[in-house]
Amino acid sequence: MVHATSSVLLLLSLALLAPGLSAKKCSLTGNWTNDLGSNMTIGAVNDKGEFGGTYLTAVADTTSNITRSPLLGIQNNTVQQPTFGFTVQWTFIESTTVFTGQCFMDKKGKEVLKTMWLLRSNVGDTGDDWKATRVGNNVFTRLK
Ligand code: BTN
Numbered sequence: 118m119v120h121a122t123s124s125v126l127l128l129l130s131l132a133l134l135a136p137g138l139s140a141k142k143c144s145l146t147g148n149w150t151n152d153l154g155s156n157m158t159i160g161a162v163n164d165k166g167e168f169g170g171t172y173l174t175a176v177a178d179t180t181s182n183i184t185r186s187p188l189l190g191i192q193n194n195t196v197q198q199p200t201f202g203f204t205v206q207w208t209f210i211e212s213t214t215v216f217t218g219q220c221f222m223d224k225k226g227k228e229v230l231k232t233m234w235l236l237r238s239n240v241g242d243t244g245d246d247w248k249a250t251r252v253g254n255n256v257f258t259r260l261k
Contacts, residue, residue, distance in 0.1 A: 143198050143220035148260040166194040172205045184209045211239035230257035
C-alpha cells in the first residue's frame with residue numbers, strides 16, 4: 118500500500134514538473150529576417166547574456182551602398198522567453214539604431230522576436246534635434 122501511494126505521488130510530481138522541464142528556451146543565436154526584409158545574424162550568447170552579430174538592412178536613408186553593420190547586445194539570461202536589447206552602429210551612414218524586444222516561443226517551438234527600435238540620425242544643428250529620432254517596430258523570424 119505504501120509502495121503504491123509513493124508511486125502515485127512520484128507520477129503526480131513528474132506530471133507537474135514535466136511541462137516546465139521540457140519547455141525549450143527561446144534563443145537569439147542564429148539567422149533572422151524581419152518584416153522589411155532585413156537580415157541579421159546573432160552569435161553565441163555568453164553567461165552574462167552578452168552577444169554580438171551583424172545586421173544587413175533592406176532599407177536605409179541613403180542612396181549609398183548598404184553594407185552589413187555590426188551589432189552589440191545583451192539579454193536577460195534567467196527566463197525561457199528573454200527580453201533583450203541591442204545597438205546597430207551603421208557602417209555606411211552616421212546613424213545608430215537601438216532595438217529592444219522579447220524572444221517568444223510558441224507551442225510548436227517556433228521562435229519570434231518582437232521588437233521596437235529608435236533610429237537616431239546624425240544632424241548638424243541642435244535645432245534639427247526634434248526630427249532626428251524615429252521610432253518603429255519589427256518582427257523577426259528565423260531564416261530558413
Ligand atoms: C539609416 O538609414 O540611417 C540606417 C539604416 C536604418 C535601417 C532601419 S533600423 C530600423 C528599421 N528596421 C530595419 O530593418 N531597417 C530599418
